[in-house]
Amino acid sequence: MNKPETPSEEKKSLNFIEQIIEEDLKNGKNQKRVHTRFPPEPNGYLHIGHAKSICLNFGLARQYNGKCNLRFDDTNPEKEETEYVESIKADIRWLGFEWDGEEMYASDYFDQLYEWAVKLIKEGKAYVDDQTPEEISKQRGTTKEPGKESPFRERSVEENLDLFEQMKNGAFESGSKVLRAKIDMASPNMLLRDPIMYRILNREHHRTGNKWHIYPMYDYAHGESDYIEGITHSLCTLEFEVHRPLYNWFLDQLAEGEYRPQQIEFARFNLGYTVMSKRKLLELVNEGYVAGWDDPRMPTITGIRRRGYPPAAIRRFSEIIGIAKRDNLQDVALLEHTVRESLNKTAPRVMAVLNPVKLVLTNYPEDKVEHVEIENNPEDEDAGTREMPFCRELYIERDDFMEDAPRKFFRMTPGKEVRLKAGYIVKCTEAIKDSEGNLTEIHATYDPDSKSGSGTEASMRKVKGTLHWVSAQHALDAEVRQYDRLFTVEEPTADKEKDYKEYINPESLEILKGCKVEPSLANAKPEDRFQFQRKGYFVADRFDHKPDKMVFNRTVPLRDTWAKVKKK
Secondary structure, three states: OOOOOOOOOOOOOOOHHHHHHHHHHHOOHHHHOOEEEEOOOOOOOOEHHHHHHHHHHHHHHHHOOOEEEEEEOOOOOOOOOHHHHHHHHHHHHHOOOOOOOOOEEHHHHHHHHHHHHHHHHHOOOEEEEOOOHHHHHHHOOOOOOOOOOOOOOOOOHHHHHHHHHHHHOOOOOOOOOEEEEOOOOOOOOHHHOOOEEEEEOOOOEOOOEOOOOEEEOHHHHHHHHHHHHOOOEEEEEHHHHHHHHHHHHHHHHHOOOOOOOEEEEEOOEEEOOOOOOHHHHHHHHHOOOOOOOOOOOOOEHHHHHHHOOOHHHHHHHHHHHOOOOOOEEEOHHHHHHHHHHHHHHHOOEEOEEOOEEEEEEOOOOOOOEEEEEEEOOOOOOOOOEEEEEEEOEEEEEHHHEOOOOOOOOOOEOOOOEEEEOOOOEEEEEEEEEOOOOOEEEEEEEEOOOOOOOOOOOHHHOOOOOEEOOEEOOOOEEEEEEEEOOOEOOOOOOOOOOOOHHHHEOOOOEEEEEEEEEOHHHHHOOOOOEEEEOOOEEEEEOOOOOEOOEEEEEEEEEOOOHHHHHHHO
C-alpha cells in the first residue's frame, strides 16, 4: 500500500476509533488484524466529506499495518455508472492512497447474497410481500406506536421460495414485490420492523448486465459484504448508528464461527459556504449554476483538485479536524489555511500582472535587455533562482498606481519612488491618459545604481513600496479565473424557509482576459501550482490550459484569515 507523507509526526492522543482498535489488538480480537474498507456508491462524484472517510479508512490501515479494501456499493442500477467508478478510483489515488488488491464490488457477492436470502426464507425469517411501498410504510407504525404485520407475513416457505425465484427471473414488474426480513413489528427501532432485503428492478446493471432482476438493499448487502471480505472495523457516518442493530441481526443469522465485522460510527462534517448533499450538488450542475462536477467552486474532490488544492493539504485538513461523535460545521478558512501552508512550502514564486498597464522607463536605453535574478521559493533553499528579462517597457498592476494618492499609499504615484521587485528603484513622472481620461501608460525614471543585489549604496536605499512587474517585450498572455466561495452565507441550507440557491454568490467567478505573465510560465503544465507574487496561489487549469492558451485558476488568495483567528 502506498504511504502518503504524514503531515505531522507530533505525539497526539488517540481518537475513540483508535482506542477501540488498540483494545481489540490488545485482546487478540480478529487474530489481531485491522482490515477496513471504503465503500462508496458509484452514483456521483466524491466530495471533501468522502475525502475525510478515505483518509480515515486508508490511514488507519496504514497506521496499524493492516489492509483497506475499495468496495463499490453497486446495488442500485438506476443511479450507478462506470463513469463514477473511474472517477472514484482516480480521486483516491490523487489523495495518495492505494487499495489492497483489485477493487471489489457488492455485485461480486450477488450469488452469495441470494443464497443467504433463500436460507432465511427456509428458516422462516424472510417472506415475499406484495404490498406497495406506501402500504408498507404506513404499516411500519411510528416511534410511539408499533407496526402492523403484513397480510403476507405468514406465507408458507414453499410459496415464498417460489415467488422469490420468480422475482429473480424477471417474472414481475419493477416495484411489484419485495423480500422482507421477518424480525419484530413492535421493535422500538423502526429499522427492525421487517426491513426490506430485496426489491425488483428490471434494469441493466453496469457490471452484471441483465442477469438480475432483484437487487439487495444496503442494510442487507453491507454487513454481509464486510463479512465476506473479512473486514474488522466497518467505519460509517453517524446516521448509520441506528442501522447497527440490523447490521448485527443479519450477521447473527448468516455468519458462521466467532468472527464478526464491527460497525463503528463517526460524525460527518459540513463545510462552510458550500453544500455537501449529492442531491443539491446535482441540482447545481443540472441547473447551470456551476460548469460541472469538476467546477473549481464545487466541494467535489475533482473540483478542489482542479482548483489547485494539493492532496497533502486535504490529508492535513482531515488530520486537524479529527474524528468526532457529533456532526459539525467546519470553517472553510481552516481548509484554506492548510492549502496555503502546503503551497507556501512547495509553490514557485512567479510574476503575473492581472490588470496590466504599461510602465515606460523613459531614461532606460531603448534596445537594452538585461536579466534580474529571482528566488524561486524563499521557503525552499533547494529551489534555486531563475533569471527574468528586464527592459525599458514593463507591465505593472493598474491598481498599483494612483494619481491622487492618500498618505499611506505606498505604491506608484507621481513624484514618489518605489522599487520594482529584484530590479531598480523608479520614480513616476507622468500619467498618460486617453481623450476620455482613462489611464493608458505611466512614465517613470529609474536609478541605474539601485539594482537589487548589486551592493551599491543606492541599491540599499530603503523605499516603502515594492511592486511586481513583467517585461512588456517578453510577457505572455494568459486567462486567469478568480474563484471565490460559492455561497454568500456560511450555512446556505440553515434557513428552511428559503431555497439555498438564493444564496449563490454572483461574484464566485471572475474571468480576467489579457493578463500578462512572465516568460518562464511558457513551460507550465496542467496542474502545476504557483504563487503569483502579491496576488495568491494559482494553478494551471487541469483541462483548459494549453501552451498556446494559458489558463490559470486562483486556488486561494494570499490573505490567511484562519491564522488571524488562531492568534486571538
